[in-house]
Amino acid sequence: MAARGGAVNDTVRVAQRLRLDTLDRLSGQGRGWVGPAVDPRALRVGVVHLGIGAFHRAHQAIFTELAAAATGREDWGITGVTQRSASVRDQLMPQDGLYSVLERGADAAPLRVVGSVRDVVFGAGDPAAVVDRIADPAVRLVTLTVTEKGYRRDGAGRLDRSDPEVVADLAGRPPRTVVGQLVRGLQRRLAESAEPITLLSCDNLVGNGDVLRGLVQDIVDALPSSEAGGLADWITTSVRFPSCMVDRIVPATTAEDRADALAVLGLEDRGVVVAEPFSQWVIEDDFAAGRPAWERAGAVLTRDVAAWEAVKLRMLNASHSLLAYLGALRGYDTIAAALTEDRLAAAAESLMVEDVAPTLRVPDGLDLDHYRGQVLTRFANPALRHRTVQVAMDGSQKLPVRLLGTVRDRLAAGAVPRHAALAVAAWMVYVAQGRDVRGRDLPLDDPMAERLGTAGAAAGGDPQRLVDALLHVDEIFGADLRDHQGFRAALVDHVAQLTKG
Structure with a gap:
């Protein structure tokens, strides 16, 4: 691993940034790191992920890339949405969406460069772009890791209609809440293509699929009839809300982690994430328009999550x-x-x-x-x-x-x-x-x-x-x-x- 002290700082300042072109020039694969399992340039976006923090990048994004590699499918690239801060966009977009995953602990795998994220949008800065991505008929799956509080529920577990952000979304501003983004995206999708889609919550909520379905319905029910026309019926027939359980410990990245990734890779990676070797994903197999073959990457597909x-x-x-x-x-x-x-x-x-x-x-x-x-x-x-x-x-x-x-x-x-x-x-x-x-x-x-x-x-x-x-x-x-x-x-x-x- 990298030496500590001023020498690391000097190296960071002069190191080339991780990007597709710099990665292509490296000959070090097999000496402590592995590259993307698929060619990122060939991937087409089929997934929008709301809440592209460290956990998603260390978990679902890897499963999705490995599934694509196992099947040769190139239509499950990911557009990530960062909700509260532009930092993830600023880390990944100058790196062509690339980042590395550094495992810590016994049985740790070599550092992995992941290429399944093809675009990152800052939701608070460009809410219209989030709606556009969800409405895109090429997108067949929206996944979420927005933490428990991101769902903006009241004490009864329903949509908190007193939340000022929810009130503003319902009043018609470009949406900034997660459920508001989903419903406005579904509205646009119904109007433009009516292609079916699956919304998959990956947060630690009991019955997270049912929770998300209920919150989406709460927003739809609160819309004026002039805006909601036919939306509830279309959601019933064309949108699925499977539940899932995710598990991997992903601590916050430190300067030491970034220095260690630099020492292994030889390139500066401002988006590196750290994780334990263990990873688990159990998913209810109920999808409206297909899904990546996650079981080929080790996920459990079941009817009983x-x-x-x-x-x-x-x-x-x-x-x-x-x-x-x-x-x-x-x-x-x-x-x-x-x-x-x-x-x-x-x-x-x-x-x-x-x-x-x-x-x-x-x-x-x-x-x-x-x-x-x-x-x-x-x-x-x-x-x-x-x-x-x-x-x-x-x-x-x-x-x-x-x-x-x-x-x-x-x-x-x-x-x-x-x-x-x-x-x-x-x-x-x-x-x-x-x-x-x-x-x-x-x-x-x-x-x-x-x-x-x-x-x-x-x-x-x-x-x-x-x-x-x-x-x-x-x-x-x-x-x-x-x-x-x-x-x-x-x-x-x-x-x-x-x-x-």
Whole structure:
């Protein structure tokens, strides 16, 4: 790997940028890196991806490229849409869409240059271009990784009609919300070609396909009849919303990662992403107009995603959140470092064994004990440097899908889930305390940050008042959990333990 220090900076300044022409001139393939599995110049765009962050580039974009290579199909190139910042466009477009994926950990594959992304659009800067891409009859698939908060749902899981951005989209401005972009694109598509299309959510939401279908319907129902004419019926017959489950740990890229990619490739790559060696994708096989042969790249195509999804959300994602909040409070910067403390490792394992496992319907062919061990091994990979505060983001959106389903199922069975309650209590202390054991600030990066921060501050450090204040945020907990005395008592006990001394 690259040497550290000023020499790396000097090299970065003079290195050629990764592009198709510079990649063509390299003779180093096979010496630590591999090039695109298909010729990027030959690919035609058939996929629009909303939310082209690091995860998509390390996951679906690779599956799609490998599927194209396995079948010789050249019609599944990707147009990516970056929603909030132009940074990904500015990284990739001067590189002809190319970027590299650097795996970290045991059994890491050689650095891979990926060429399936053929265009990147900045949605906030050019919303009309997003609508144009979705309406293009050559596009047969729209995929999404926009995080839980990108769907702009209310406490009941429907479209939040009070959200100012949703209101503006419904008023007719060029759309900037994800669901607004989809509906305006579908409107245009119906008017111009009426070609069928599939919308595939790849976010961590229970029944993400059904969620997306419902939100699209909410927008359509809110449109004036003069705008919606025939749209609902066409969506019913010509648009599919399959569910899927995705899994790969993709931490934020650092300057060290970029230097290591430069050392391997010999070219500066400003779009490099880092990932663990593991990757999984389980997809409901329900598509309106064909799809890439993702199964040829290792994906599982099934009619039953729900069981796989529940295992991943309740075991992997829930324990990830538990380690993030407890670890951050204890002063650990990374998930792997948090797992070095025996108490935290035991809490994560107990959450999965005692609270989560009894709630699961295990998919055929999955060994749950092996899966649990695999989760902890992956989290303990020190090469990933997955930051606790990064995983702790957006807790108001993540807790309901990662932890509270388990809580409700165990309470319904007559058991108080102590370890799931510990994870929720750690989130409450994280919100209210705002600092770790070393006195360092802990950022509250959450769409409900102002409301949560106010509730936490009003508690004045009293565990009972803190628990009551946050349990009354019905958008997160609902009246059932707010009023359950056994769950409340467990939270108060955990908060008291976490804040004493």
